[in-house]
Structure formats: C-alpha cells, structure tokens
Amino acid sequence: MTAPAAQPSPFDPAYAGQDGVQAPAHHPGWQPAVPACRLCGAQPAAAVAVRAHQGLLLMMRFHKIDGPFCRSCGTAVVRELTTKTLWQGWWSPFSLVFFSPFTLVWNLLASRKLAALPAPGPPALGAARVQEGKPVHRRPMAYVAIVPLIWAVWFITGMITHA
Structure with a gap:
C-alpha cells in the first residue's frame, strides 16, 4: 500500500494550476495594501525612520525607530527624538561635528515626508493615537544645544585671534 501524496498548500507556488485552481496572489494578512501606522493603526502612513x-564624552549611542507612522504619531516621534538629540547629542567631538547634525537632517526629512500625508483616519480598535505634544522650538531641553555651539564659536574665535 502506498502513502497518499501530500497536497501542497494553496499558498505554495507549486499548487497553482492543480485541479484547475489558481493559488491566491498573496495571503491577505501578509502585507497590507495601504500601510498602517505601527503605533495607532491609522491610515495613511509613511515608511520613515526616525533617529536620535x-x-x-568617549562613547556614542544611536537610536532608530522604523515606521510606518501616520502624520500624528510620526510627528510625535520626530519631535521627541529630535529634542533628545538636541539635548544629549552634542557631548562628544564626533557627535558635535558629524552625527548630531546628520541625525537632525534625517529627522527633518522624515518630518517633511510625514507632513505631506493627509490627516490620519481613525485609529484601529483598541489603539490610541500618540499626542503630538509641543513643537521642538517650544521645548526647553532643545535649547541645551546652544551651549556646545557657543563653546565651538568661542574656541574657533580664540584659535583665530591668538594665532
């Protein structure tokens, strides 16, 4: 007696055409047609990465949160991580010159992409939308970045005038 042949899954490409049945193009749960926000589930959402x-003094730490985000949740994340970068991102030499400015530019580009989205729809059931909070320029911790910038200008001016 022989064992019956195993039937392939309808989602297996080898299944297509057997018994006149075509395999579905994709499983409906694998990839949504329109991306939804990872925090609240609202649509539309944009695939952006927000960094801090x-x-x-001798080390650095990087933080990145990948989307997709709706306009409201994404704006909240950009504002929070940008403020953290302005507050904590300047305290090593390489951070002052390279990493913090690039992080701020990346967040600016993410912010522009999110601002181009229309207003988000309702959040998914059981999910809550993140509050955007105050803009970065109205957060006191964002102004800590002025301290190393003043120091850099003072140092460069001192090097030029005392040379």
Missing part, C-alpha cells in the same frame, strides 16, 4: 543620537 546621544554623544557621551
């Missing part, structure tokens, strides 16, 4: 950088 923390410069320590």
Whole structure:
C-alpha cells in the first residue's frame, strides 16, 4: 500500500494550476495594501525612520525607530527624538561635528515626508493615537544645544585671534 501524496498548500507556488485552481496572489494578512501606522493603526502612513543620537564624552549611542507612522504619531516621534538629540547629542567631538547634525537632517526629512500625508483616519480598535505634544522650538531641553555651539564659536574665535 502506498502513502497518499501530500497536497501542497494553496499558498505554495507549486499548487497553482492543480485541479484547475489558481493559488491566491498573496495571503491577505501578509502585507497590507495601504500601510498602517505601527503605533495607532491609522491610515495613511509613511515608511520613515526616525533617529536620535546621544554623544557621551568617549562613547556614542544611536537610536532608530522604523515606521510606518501616520502624520500624528510620526510627528510625535520626530519631535521627541529630535529634542533628545538636541539635548544629549552634542557631548562628544564626533557627535558635535558629524552625527548630531546628520541625525537632525534625517529627522527633518522624515518630518517633511510625514507632513505631506493627509490627516490620519481613525485609529484601529483598541489603539490610541500618540499626542503630538509641543513643537521642538517650544521645548526647553532643545535649547541645551546652544551651549556646545557657543563653546565651538568661542574656541574657533580664540584659535583665530591668538594665532
């Protein structure tokens, strides 16, 4: 007696055409047709990465949150991580010159992409939308970045005038 042949899954490409049945193009749950926000589930959403950088005296720490985000949740994440970068991102030499400025530019580009989205629809059932909070320029911790910038200008001016 022989064992019956195993039937391939309808989602297996080898299944297409057997018994006159075509395999579905994709499983409905694998990839949504329109991306939804990873925080609240609202649509439309944009696939962006938001970054933060923390410069320590001899070390650095990087943080990245990948989307997709709706306009409201994405704006909240951009504002929070940008403020953290302005507050903590300047305290090592490489951070001051390279990493913090690039992180701020990346977040600016993500912010522009999110701002181009229409207003988000309702959040998914059981999910809550993240509050955008205050803009970055109205957050006191964002102004800590002025300290290393003043120091850099003072140092460069001192090097030029005392040379």
